[in-house]
Amino acid sequence: MNNRIREFRARYNLTQDDLALKVGVRRETIVFLEKGKYNPSLKLAHDISVVFNVKIEEIFLFDDPAPST
Amino acid sequence: MLFISNFVLGIYNIKFIHMKRSIVIFIIAAMVLITTGFWILSPGAIGDTMEYLHFGIILLIVLFALFIGYKRLKSEKRGEPAEDELSKKVLQKTAAWSYYISLYIWVAMIYIKDRIVMDTEIMLGTGILAMAVTFAVCWLVFNFRGIRNE
Numbered sequence: 001m002n003n004r005i006r007e008f009r010a011r012y013n014l015t016q017d018d019l020a021l022k023v024g025v026r027r028e029t030i031v032f033l034e035k036g037k038y039n040p041s042l043k044l045a046h047d048i049s050v051v052f053n054v055k056i057e058e059i060f061l062f063d064d065p066a067p068s069t
Numbered sequence: 070m071l072f073i074s075n076f077v078l079g080i081y082n083i084k085f086i087h088m089k090r091s092i093v094i095f096i097i098a099a100m101v102l103i104t105t106g107f108w109i110l111s112p113g114a115i116g117d118t119m120e121y122l123h124f125g126i127i128l129l130i131v132l133f134a135l136f137i138g139y140k141r142l143k144s145e146k147r148g149e150p151a152e153d154e155l156s157k158k159v160l161q162k163t164a165a166w167s168y169y170i171s172l173y174i175w176v177a178m179i180y181i182k183d184r185i186v187m188d189t190e191i192m193l194g195t196g197i198l199a200m201a202v203t204f205a206v207c208w209l210v211f212n213f214r215g216i217r218n219e
Contacts, residue, residue, distance in 0.1 A: 017147065025153040026144050032155060037215025041154050 002061045006034045008052045023047040088145055090152075094138035098131050105131075119191065126198045133205045159211045166211075167204040174199045 009019055016034075020027045023044060032038040040048070040060075049056045105127050141151040178196045181187070 020149055021147075024150060026149045026156065027147070029153055029155040032215045035215070037217060038155055039217060044154060 001039055001063065002036060003033060004059050004061065005030070005048065008054070008059060012052060014051075019048070019051065022051050088142065088151075091138050091141040091145065094134055094141070098134040098138065101127065101131055101134075119195075123194060123198060126202060130198075130201045130205060133208075137208075155216070158216050159208065162211050162216060163204060163207040166207045167200065170203045170207070171200045174203065 005019075009016070014022075016027050016030045020030045024047070025044065029038065029040075029044075033040060045056050045060055049059055052059060105124065109124065145151050175196060178192055178199075182192055
């Protein structure tokens with residue numbers, strides 16, 4: 001799974017510290033998220049998408065195709 | 070008396086509620102240091118290389134605890150939580166791995182004990198120190214490598 005957190009952070013002119021404070025995690029967690037070394041919980045992914053005012057799937061990009069229904 | 074206890078509890082709630090765990094880490098590190106100090110200062114305490122090694126490992130573990138305490142305090146001062154979902158997952162994975170490795174450490178200790186003459190206290194001390202070192206190493210690995218796809 002990839003993500004566009006860095007891109008959105010730059011767009012909203014937020015530092016890693018700012019984003020960490022807004023979503024209630026440590027700065028290291030944002031660093032690990034941006035490097036792709038950690039996959040967030042659904043709650044954290046939701047909080048990040050709320051900060052950037054977009055849908056979760058616009059920030060977090062899944063490599064695998066969606067399961068067929 | 071009630072006033073004093075209320076006052077103390079009030080200060081505790083205001084200033085230390087978010088620093089509780091960091092302070093506990095510092096207190097435990099201080100207690101380990103003081104106990105090690107008593108051991109070092111007792112007559113004839115450090116005699117051979119094995120005891121120097123134990124002393125060195127204890128110091129390393131205390132330094133590791135102080136590093137974690139300092140990191141948490143720094144996070145708290147910045148207004149971040151001392152613990153978040155990543156740090157909790159790192160701790161969970163560290164605990165699981167170090168427990169698993171510790172089982173093998175004790176099997177190895179039993180194997181060694183049957184072949185080398187060793188006091189029971191030395192064997193227990195070495196095993197406990199090895200467990201602590203394993204925990205520290207696992208934490209460092211998971212903390213700096215991250216946890217993917219879990």
